[in-house]
Amino acid sequence: MLYNLTQANAIETTTDCLIVGIYENAPLTLSAKHIDEKTHGFITELFKHGDTSGKLGQTLMLHKLPSINAKRLLLIGCGKAGQLTAIQYSQLINQAFTTIQTTGAQDISCYLTEIEVEQRDESWKVKQIVEQASYTQYRFNQFKKQPAPTSKLQRISIYTKTATEKALSEGNAIGKGINLTRDLGNLPPNICTPNYLAEQALQLAKTYPAIKAEILDVAAMEKLGMGALLAVAQGSHNPAKFIILHYAGNTAEQAPIVLVGKGVTFDTGGICIKPRENMDEMKFDMCGAASVFGTFLALAELKLPLNVIGLIPAVENMPDGLAYRPGDIIKSLSGQTIEIMNTDAEGRLILCDALTYAERFKPAAVIDIATLTGAIIIALGFHTTGLFSNNANLADQLLAAANESNDAAWQLPYHAQYQEALNSNFADMVNSAGRDAGSISAACFLARFTENYPWVHLDIAGTAWKTGKEKGATGRPVALLVQFLLNHTKQGK
Numbered sequence: 001m002l003y004n005l006t007q008a009n010a011i012e013t014t015t016d017c018l019i020v021g022i023y024e025n026a027p028l029t030l031s032a033k034h035i036d037e038k039t040h041g042f043i044t045e046l047f048k049h050g051d052t053s054g055k056l057g058q059t060l061m062l063h064k065l066p067s068i069n070a071k072r073l074l075l076i077g078c079g080k081a082g083q084l085t086a087i088q089y090s091q092l093i094n095q096a097f098t099t100i101q102t103t104g105a106q107d108i109s110c111y112l113t114e115i116e117v118e119q120r121d122e123s124w125k126v127k128q129i130v131e132q133a134s135y136t137q138y139r140f141n142q143f144k145k146q147p148a149p150t151s152k153l154q155r156i157s158i159y160t161k162t163a164t165e166k167a168l169s170e171g172n173a174i175g176k177g178i179n180l181t182r183d184l185g186n187l188p189p190n191i192c193t194p195n196y197l198a199e200q201a202l203q204l205a206k207t208y209p210a211i212k213a214e215i216l217d218v219a220a221m222e223k224l225g226m227g228a229l230l231a232v233a234q235g236s237h238n239p240a241k242f243i244i245l246h247y248a249g250n251t252a253e254q255a256p257i258v259l260v261g262k263g264v265t266f267d268t269g270g271i272c273i274k275p276r277e278n279m280d281e282m283k284f285d286m287c288g289a290a291s292v293f294g295t296f297l298a299l300a301e302l303k304l305p306l307n308v309i310g311l312i313p314a315v316e317n318m319p320d321g322l323a324y325r326p327g328d329i330i331k332s333l334s335g336q337t338i339e340i341m342n343t344d345a346e347g348r349l350i351l352c353d354a355l356t357y358a359e360r361f362k363p364a365a366v367i368d369i370a371t372l373t374g375a376i377i378i379a380l381g382f383h384t385t386g387l388f389s390n391n392a393n394l395a396d397q398l399l400a401a402a403n404e405s406n407d408a409a410w411q412l413p414y415h416a417q418y419q420e421a422l423n424s425n426f427a428d429m430v431n432s433a434g435r436d437a438g439s440i441s442a443a444c445f446l447a448r449f450t451e452n453y454p455w456v457h458l459d460i461a462g463t464a465w466k467t468g469k470e471k472g473a474t475g476r477p478v479a480l481l482v483q484f485l486l487n488h489t490k491q492g493k
Contacts, residue, residue, distance in 0.1 A: 016105035018070035024054035097136040127171035134175025173301035178475030181294030185473025189266035194314035208300035216242035228332040228349040235323025236316035245310030255364035256307035262370035263289030263314035270343030287464035288369035294478040313350035342432035375438030377462040388443035391454035407480035
């Protein structure tokens with residue numbers, strides 16, 4: 001997809017489709033007003049006759065209007081003027097591009113930057129337009145004999161008065177990162193194994209010279225003492241891999257940010273096997289790992305002046321005769337011992353070794369991303385990522401990035417009282433404290449391995465994929481992570 005900025009008047013623009021916003025029972029946007037004047041009140045007549053009302057998300061496609069150069073005009077309702085939220089704006093853009101896909105338009109001009117959005121400037125709107133265009137163009141067709149039809153759209157021109165090419169490049173990089181994350185998440189588990197993820201890391205490093213990839217095999221992990229990670233993997237015929245990505249965008253003196261992505265490529269639950277309903281969706285249990293891949297792609301595309309490390313513990317959790325059992329006691333890389341209460345609480349076991357490994361980089365901050373608990377869905381549903389942190393400043397930075405990127409997150413507590421639920425009679429801790437406050441106790445478990453650096457845990461179990469008719473990976477929280485890194489760059493940290 002080609003993107004460019006334009007300052008051309010809407011009525012003079014030659015394009016396959018012109019996208020213009022209209023408000024509900026209010027004055028027209030500037031471009032809509034110009035078109036209305038040029039067509040002798042055509043849009044005004046549409047309102048009078050009830051063909052459109054300007055309600056949020058309402059679309060109306062018009063063809064070959066006289067006196068304008070565009071072949072088509074798409075009017076999209078923006079609701080009441082001055083009341084549009086950032087989330088509604090993104091939904092509106094998504095609706096516009098979804099509508100465009102039903103046409104043969106190859107070249108479009110988008111004037112939706114004219115719409116007022118609460119506390120958002122024109123550059124932000126340009127970024128959102130590019131991200132949503134990329135998102136709606138995505139198709140996962142590689143295993144279909146008759147692929148779903150793809151859009152003919154090839155070029156998008158975005159009207160702006162003040163935005164620069166920087167907004168385009170940021171939106172484009174985030175869009176690419178999101179779609180890589182979706183691809184990896186949507187792959188079937190017989191393809192996307194731990195070894196496949198390792199190969200993708202090497203391919204990413206081959207594509208982008210700023211990225212280096214290192215892969216630790218089982219023998220190397222055994223030598224290090226990654227007993228928690230290896231316990232999860234021991235029931236699978238697909239051996240574990242520990243993937244280390246290095247992005248060097250600054251001098252070696254700059255302390256890196258470490259991103260840790262949970263990479264369970266398929267989760268049966270182990271001996272505590274899951275019910276069969278929706279078990280196919282357990283291929284998405286590596287979406288945390290996938291988001292690290294997507295973020296690194298965006299990093300490399302944008303050439304950000306940061307040092308970033310990606311750590312991906314990649315395993316399968318299977319109920320083989322060699323699989324770990326409830327009652328087992330294992331030793332983590334940190335030296336702490338863990339009594340297994342539930343083999344379906346495996347994500348925290350692979351993460352704890354990765355979080356301990358992160359210490360060697362003397363990081364400025366560590367962020368782990370994991371489809372960790374079903375309990376987070378009970379707490380927050382499918383729209384908001386759960387956030388936990390041992391550092392108020394870092395948490396605030398992530399929450400600000402979530403707000404700016406429209407990739408919502410909400411901070412939950414994990415007070416010291418919750419730690420008591422992890423006490424074990426036989427080991428330093430148990431790996432599962434049961435159903436009560438399940439997301440919080442999982443964060444408490446991880447916190448025991450993050451005492452030596454600022455840390456944020458993102459539980460994306462409710463946001464990493466959609467179920468039902470629209471089943472598929474969402475690519476979240478790539479937008480949040482990239483915005484955090486962009487902000488980190490701007491702050492000169």
